[in-house]
Each structure stands twice: as C-alpha cells, then as structure tokens.
Amino acid sequence: MGVETTDRFKLDGAGKRVVVDPLTRIEGHLRVEVNLDSDNVICNAVSSGTMWRGIETILRGRDPRDAWAFTERICGVCTGAHALTSVRAVENALGITIPDNANSIRNIMQLCLLVHDHLVHFYHLHALDWVDVVAALRPTRRRRQCSRSRSLPGRFHRRDILRICRSGLPSSSNQGSSARSKMPIGGIRPTSFRQKRT
C-alpha cells in the first residue's frame, strides 16, 4: 500500500502503523499518521489538517476594511494575531502609514494576547500531557501535595520536592555540592531521568 498526499508525502503500511485521528487539544481537526520500524523508531510521519473552510475564497471581493474580521476567524485561540497581520497586509497594499501611538497600542495588544494565549495554551491545552487531572482531583493528602501519574514521563517524586525545599532556589544552589549544581532547576530533575542514568 502506498498513497501520495496532495503535498507529495507518502503514506504507506511499512512497519507498525499508528494513526492518531482526531488529534485533540488543538484548534481545528488534525490527523497524524506515523510508521514505526522494528526498533520502534519513527521512519515516516505525515500529518494532515482535515478541515477546510475557504476563508481566502470568501474574502475575495470584500471591503478591505472588513478583512480583519474574516481573517480573525481562522483561529479563535490566537485571534488577535490573525487580525493584526490582516490589518498590516491591507495597510501595506494601500500604502498607509500609521502614527507611533497606534503602533504602540497594537504592540501592547499583541503582547497581552501573547500572555493570555500562553496561559490558555499551557493550562487548558498542553498541561494535560503533563498532569493527570483526574488524579489531581482526588483529595487524598498525598495526591493533593503532588499530583502525578505513573504513566507520564515528566513526573516528580515527593522527595524531589522536599529536596527543592532543602536546597533552595537555583540562585542558592551553587553553595551546594558540585554534583547538585550540575542538576537542573535547583538540584532536582525528573525521576525518570535519574532512573535511566543510575
């Protein structure tokens, strides 16, 4: 079996084929397909967006002043960035220069979006790869102190946290032993790393 996608990527059934569809916690719809060889190494990977709305077609022939609102709807997670680039594109096309104050306001808005998008992306979308929410919600004392799941690679042990308390912040870690100063973030490192090395 061998199929070529419209972007000239090859899909085939070589090795072990793993398909993730739908890929969640993103805007829109995405399908990811990989092939693993006998050593469990990815030898082919193809991702495809499985949704098309044609906003570029819809925009054709519209009033340029309205373009930002259409473009903004490309993504509801990072709206402002699309709107701003659309406004800039229109201004470039029409040779419009904007005053410094306007530019400053735009920069402030863009940076606010950056901060808020970072929070949304990390806590609502990305965090679920690192935190087991269901376990975190169970109110046993131990789990309240340290939410973790054995299936996740980046977990921290309670003793790591105790060690942070003892060794202090990174700025104070240079007072400790040389071995500890090489460790990341104030002398701790994820358990799984330590298990591999020793």
Place this chain on the structure above:
Amino acid sequence: MGDATDTFYSVIRRQGITRRSFHKFCSLTAAALGLGSPGAGRIAEALETKPRVPVIWMHGLECTCCSESFIRSAHPLVKDVVLSMISLDYDDTIMAAAGHQAEAILEETRAKHENQYVLAVEGNPPLNEGGMFCIDGGRPFVEKLKWMAEASKVVIAWGSCASWGCVQAAKPNPTNATPIDKVITNKPIIKVPGCPPVAEVMTGVLTFITTFGKLPELDRQGRPRMFYSQRIHDKCYRRSHFDAGQFVEEWDDEAARKGYCLYKMGCKGPTTYNACSAVRWNGGISFPIQSGHGCLGCSEDGFWDQGTFYDRLTTIKQFGIENSADQIGIAAAGAVGVAVAAHAAVTAAKRLTRKRYGAAEKNDRVPGKDNDGRRDH
C-alpha cells in the same frame, strides 16, 4: 471524566468544598441566570439530588472561539461547570484522550447514556462533496453529528456557526456550510448565537439545562429569551448620546474621544439581539462599544453579508428600551391584525350595504313584470 451518576454536590464535597461555599455558588449562579433568591434554592436542590448530566461537545467547521469564550466564564467559573456540574465526557479541545481512545468515548456515552446526554455542537457541517471538507476521526463530520444527535436528549448550537452558518457560510459559501438545525431535525435545539457567545451566557444556558433538566424559554428563533430578548442598543451605555443626537462622525475625532454614539460609524447595535451590553465580557470589564468600536452584529443571521461593517444602518427602528423582539413582533402582528380586522369590517359593511341595496332593488321589482334583467347577470 468521571462517573455520571454522581451528583454535583457529592463531587464538590469530595473535593473539600464546604456547604456554605456550595450555597454561595448556587446564589451567584441564580443571580447570573436572573432567577433571584427562590432560584438559588431550586438550583441547590437540583444539584444535590440530580445526577450530573453527561455532555458531549463536538467541533465541526469552526475556529474554537466558542470554547475560548467558555473557558473565561466568571459566574459560574468554568472549572465548576466542567469539573463538577456536568460530566464533560468528550470535547476535542480540552480532553486528554486522542485518536481511537477519544472515539471510544463517543461510542461509550452513546450506548450508556442513551437519550440522556446533552450534545453541544460548536461549528457546523459542510455538505458539499459529501461532507469531505470536515473529516473527524476518519468520517465526515456531518455523519458523526447525525449519529451522535440521534441518541441525545437536547442539542445546544454554540455560536453563530452552529446557529446560522457564520463566516464559512458567508458568500460564496464554498463548502456549503449548513447550520445544524437543517441537519438535525428531530431533537430540541437551543441556539446560542454570537461569534463567540458571551461566556456567562454559555455557562448560564448549560447550568439551566443541567439543573432543571429542560430547555430555558426560547424565542421564535430558538434562542434563550433570558439572554437574547434585548438589543445591544437597548442596554448600551452610549444610548443617551444616540438619543441626544451626539455621534462619532470620523475615527479619532473629538466625539470619539468623548465616547459618543458609534451608530454613524456602522454600529449594528440597533439591530442586534445579544447580552453584550448587559453582561459584558471578561468578567464584566468591557464590550466592543465600550472599547470604541461599533458592534458587528455577530449574533445575527448572515451578519457577514450585510455590506461592510462600517456602513451606517439605514433602516433603524425606534422602539422602547424594554421591548423584546417578540414584543415588537407581536405588536407588528397586532397592527397587521387590526388592519386585517378593519379591512374585513369595511368589506363586510360594503357587502352589507350592497346587499341592502340589492334587496331594495329586488323589492322595487314587481314579480312578473318586465325587469331590466340586471339581477340575472
């Protein structure tokens, strides 16, 4: 994300939340829904006794702005809604599972909670090319949507996409994006339009459905009356400038600095039914007009194709501030009714006089004598 047979109350108690906080939550929610203090008691009772409602949140052609809005709800906090009040079993955007695990959840919910779960739809299905413009889990979204809707209890149409079609349905609508009520015809659908809808409106609707087990009162377009019965214009804080004839004539003129009415700059507030000017956004901080830009009218059907957003509305109707769309409709219908009745009365009167006239004529005629034959025509 949890067992759907638990009640909201048992879940939050397990999380260590006190009974006092629970009642505070109930009264805040009741206030947000406009139900007053008796409403708080009813909400508390329902949340203590009824099992949590499973919710499936599906995404079609959309931009996720509805989800983004939803997660910013302040009253009630979205964490209370998602983690305790409902059992959000499936949502592409914030669920941990992906791929076949995600698909399995859909099947499981469909089988286990048949005719019990709420299907919330964000975005709409494209119908061109057999629905190929939106594929989810290897199947056209339209098929998946119909399949999940079959076994649902009620369907919520989030945002303008699901309600009216929104940006992808703007001319020329290349994918033939279709609002969900054209595809799902046998289930009650509540429309929560807006691009995106106000966060508190979304959580408010969800709270109402999960608490009372039924849809809130809807207007004729299928929108919850509690949030969509008034125009932006009716509760706009710049309304006094409109009434006084003080308008912004140009961006950044003196009137714009003074915060005058944006009607002449293309504000669609006078024709838009939504809660923005009453509830406002981001925890009640602001809304577009307060930030100095006119309303785009994003909760109205086909707002993308009503000319540019900066054209002044030419057909503006002056109504009282507390009038709803339905009241205006009823008034209009009433006026039509009066006209019809008047017309009928006039016609009847005419007919009556004609009859009398005819009868008089008839009496004038002498039977058997030569008549002019008018009657026999």
